Amino acid sequence: MNKIVESYKQKLASEDGWVLKRGAQLRIALCYPNVYSIGMANLGFQAMYELFNNIPEVSCERVFLPDSPRGSSPSVSEGVVSTSALPDGRATDSRHRRKRSLPYGRASATEFSRNSSGYDALPSDHPTRATRAGNPVGRATAPIDEMREYERLGSPLLSLESQTPVRDFDVIAFSISFETDYVHMTRMLHMSGLPLWSKDRTERDPLIVMGGAASFLNPEPIAEFTDVIGVGEGEILGPKLVDAILETESKDELLLRLARDGRGFYVPSFYFVSYSDDGTVSAYTPTEEGVPARVGRAISAENPKEGSLRRAIRREQTEIIAQLKRDEVFAPSTSIFAPQAEMGDRFLVEISRGCSQGCRFCWAGYNYWPPRVVPARDILAKAKAWRVKTDKIGLVSTAVCDHPEISEILQGLRAMDYRISVSSLRLDQISDELLDALVESKDQQIAVAPETGSDRLRRVINKNLTNDEIVDICGAVFDRGMLTIKLYLMVGLPTETDEDLQEMIKLVERIKDRMLEAGKRFGRAGKIIPSLNGFVPKPNTPFQWEALCEEKELKRRLKWVCKNLARIPNVEVRAMSARIAHEQALFSSGDRRIAPVIEAMARLKGDLKAALRETGLDPSFHTSRARSHDEILPWEIVDAGLGRPFMEREHGRAHEAQSTAPCPSVNQCTRCGVCPTTWLAEAPPALIQLKAFATSATTTSANA
């Protein structure tokens, strides 16, 4: 145990900004289902840590999948997109001693420690302080294989800050961004010594909560492991969850209260799922009175809508601008400076959420509609406070240049001498100003996403750019001396033909030629790095009904593209395997019958094939089958607000290669259904679309 504790202390010693409260009324273990370096690069995870710890009654500590240099983590980790304290001496069998009375009625004074962040300094005898003194930041000793130590000792999983067994917390909350981390999540629950299936846990066990994008996109594969699933955005759900916990007397009362809310909290145990003879879902039946047929997505209504703010700025409507920016909004951002993490030496801040474009494959666009922004004022205030710690800033957004105040943000950050990087660049929106800022910062390799090689297929996916425009935009990057560029491309898109793939090769060649032409002026050549991914249909997108390209065929296409790209000089191709695409599709589109596969994978060190053999599940039913518009989709237990008619129409337009105008993100729009139905998190019930489903019957009908 000492080696694990020592390793955790080294991590804490290298950080700045973590929090520890002793004697808090409610203890939350916030778990990231992957290793520390990846988890700490996740903004959603850091934001929840800050949000929970901002609540006086709550002490929130972090928990990660233990590090393992030998890679003992389940092999699914290779599918993860990499792009995002006080040992209190409690005995490890304390689960049997602790009372489940908490959080109900246990009151005690909270002691607050926070390193270098303005709260009380750590006590002088604090073990972490001692470690910090002994191991100055940046001179940590060699990392240990934490996983091996846990396995060797059979010890329970510990929190980072106080090294308390996770099972001793009141709430275990997972933040899950990628479906491929489900296996890690399962493993962490197992390491905590808790029953995996919610039906096997008791009142005395901690409440198990899942949140994060993956869990509300399609919660069904992990539904039976979970007590509550957060459906929507954390800044709305976190405080609401804490209030409910503090105001109820028992777990049963709490679950019922959350489930009856109808928005934001899905309690899987209150729904019975039935299946038709053909294996498709036939109904979700609530088992308790007052539990709605579907659970609405909770979204933050405080942030100004992107289109409304842009329009007001263009028209110079100062009063409307002031009204839109009236409240200071919560901007998810780095709260802990953690140089050992990926991108840990930079301040990350979310500047906007959701993308207006409506690319038909993109879950991040649709599931955060309407696009909303954090006002420049709030971003710059946070950046100013962090400037003393770092000169690197990362702007996180699905479409950085769509921010109506991007110019003000860039100017403000450059005035503070920040080196700027961005999470993604939408090709049609790259501005000269942003390119100049990126060149100046010398901190970023440019990555752009043509997605595919033919103009026709780009219309199918609703990415409305031509190859000529893409070459011109890449040229603007090369002309600034940035001669290496990464291209995100997909293989296996709906309606794709071999001719489309041939066009992809030609497009990369044209971009390479343009790079060499620019390179002559700089006396050097760069590199084109195509990154190939298999297309995976995602829930709550117009492609949700599509089949994933069959594994053998996807392999053939990927191999053909790789071979032909590899022949081009100055091109360095990277590709995802067809197997990973199928694994992702199984987890993202499956129903509750996937859970035993996840459980088996965790036991079998991530071996999907062995898990499928053991469980007898046919994955192709969930991955390689086109779904009919009449089918109830497993993820429709969540009402994301996107109306069925809109999604079906978009699906149809895709097959006709017809493009659709972007989401205007203005208050009066009713096009897709999100704004009139879910825009206000606290909207009166009459405004909520799910009412139509709830009144029809106790079961969910996909066509309601």
Ligand code: SF4
């Ligand atoms: S209703 Fe209109 S503005 Fe709102 S998310 Fe849908 S398309 Fe965008």
